Amino acid sequence: MPEFFTAPRVTLLAHPSFAEPAHLPVEWQGESTDGERLAEFAGRLCYMSQHNPAKRATREYLENIKKQGHGSVLEHANYSVLLEGVSRSLTHELVRHRAGFAYSQLSQRYVDESHAAFVVPPAIVGDEALEGAWRAQVESAQQAYVALVDRLMERYGWVADKVHRRKMAREAARGVLPNSTETKIVVTGNARAWRTMLELRSSEGAELEIRRAALAILRTLQAAAPGFFSDFEIYTADDRHEAARISYHKV
Ligand SMILES: Cc1cc2nc3c(=O)[nH]c(=O)nc-3n(C[C@H](O)[C@H](O)[C@H](O)COP(=O)(O)OP(=O)(O)OC[C@H]3O[C@@H](n4cnc5c(N)ncnc54)[C@H](O)[C@@H]3O)c2cc1C
Structure with a gap:
């Protein structure tokens, strides 16, 4: 009897490690993670505003970046996740997101699928x-x-x-x-690319399995770097499944 998945498994594999240069220190305010500080550092370099004249906390600074649409600053921070318990049809849709992403997926040519697991389509579960x-x-x-x-x-x-x-x-x-055969994939994306992908795939128009995975990834990334993903709001849609909407569209 094969194993059947009814939810994806999302593991955060890698996140930025920021090493501030001693000769260009920033006057940091508020709580932040390395990835968020890396993006703020890059943004401040453009105007040499390391002295932080508005005394903005890092997450406020990033809020303004998202609002103004200066998305290129977000491209410095990369996050890698391992996805398991997802179907081949999900990854077929996922790999269409090209800009800012890298993928490495289990090969069905090399790996024996005699004991492969399968992913139950969400509409069938229960x-x-x-x-x-x-x-x-x-x-x-x-x-x-x-x-x-x-x-x-x-x-x-x-x-x-x-x-x-x-x-x-x-x-x-x-x-x-x-299509429901389970697969494993490592996905690396920068924060801007993740935002675009998550906006499209966590919305009500997305297919249910990739939508479920997008919400799980969103929660993982929101915990790792709130400043990049705080404007996503998760809610229960009319179809009784979770979805998310974004405040600052596609920066
Ligand atoms: C609900 C839904 C249904 C879908 N249905 C279908 C379907 O039926 N059939 C199908 O084939 N696909 C379908 N897709 C996939 C869709 O067409 C896109 O391939 C996918 O959403 C990736 O979007 P993207 O190309 O904007 O992403 P990315 O490749 O990540 O690109 C992000 C952005 O970068 C820029 N960019 C990237 N590459 C280029 C380039 N070469 N030239 C210029 N600008 C570029 C664009 O601004 C682009 O929006 C669907 C997607 C969704 C969300």
Whole structure:
């Protein structure tokens, strides 16, 4: 019996480490994280305003940056997350976000999917009959995959390099695996890029699984750097699923 995911697992892998140059100290105010200070430092360099004439706290300063649309300052801070328990259809949508992002995803050509997990589509979760019908389909697809890999390994028995032969078998057999097959992906994005992606994918128009993942990522990033993501408001939409809206659109 495969494992079934009903929620994504989001792990923050990396965030900025800011090393302030001793010859250009900023008069910091208020609470902040390294990523937020890095962006403020970059913004202040433009006007050499390290003495902080308005005595603004870092998060107030970043609020104004977002309001004014000076988004390039936010590009200095990068955050890497590991996403697990997400489907191949989700990552197909996710990787369309190009500017400011880097991706590394599990390869179905190299990795054996005989014991792959699957992600239950949110609209199906909680309905026993629908879940039963859906599970029967994905389980039979996985059985077909296992049988195909075995037969392809026999068919290409003449290929001496076993790693290459396995790759040939898996890359062909994966064609029967459903979109709901679980995958893992490392995503690195700068704060500006994350804001754009999260705005689009946490909104009511987004597909439910990527919307659920976007909300989980948003909460992770809001905890890591509130100053970049504080203008997102999470609410329950009319469709009874969570969504988020943003105050400062696409800076
Ligand atoms: C609800 C929803 C439904 C969707 N449905 C579909 C669909 O049916 N079919 C489909 O194919 N896609 C669909 N998409 C994907 C969509 O078309 C975009 O590919 C995706 O949202 C990424 O947006 P982007 O290109 O703005 O992002 P990014 O690539 O991250 O770019 C961010 C911004 O950078 C700038 N930029 C990036 N690259 C360039 C460039 N080459 N030239 C000029 N400016 C650039 C643009 O201002 C762009 O908005 C959907 C997206 C959403 C949110």
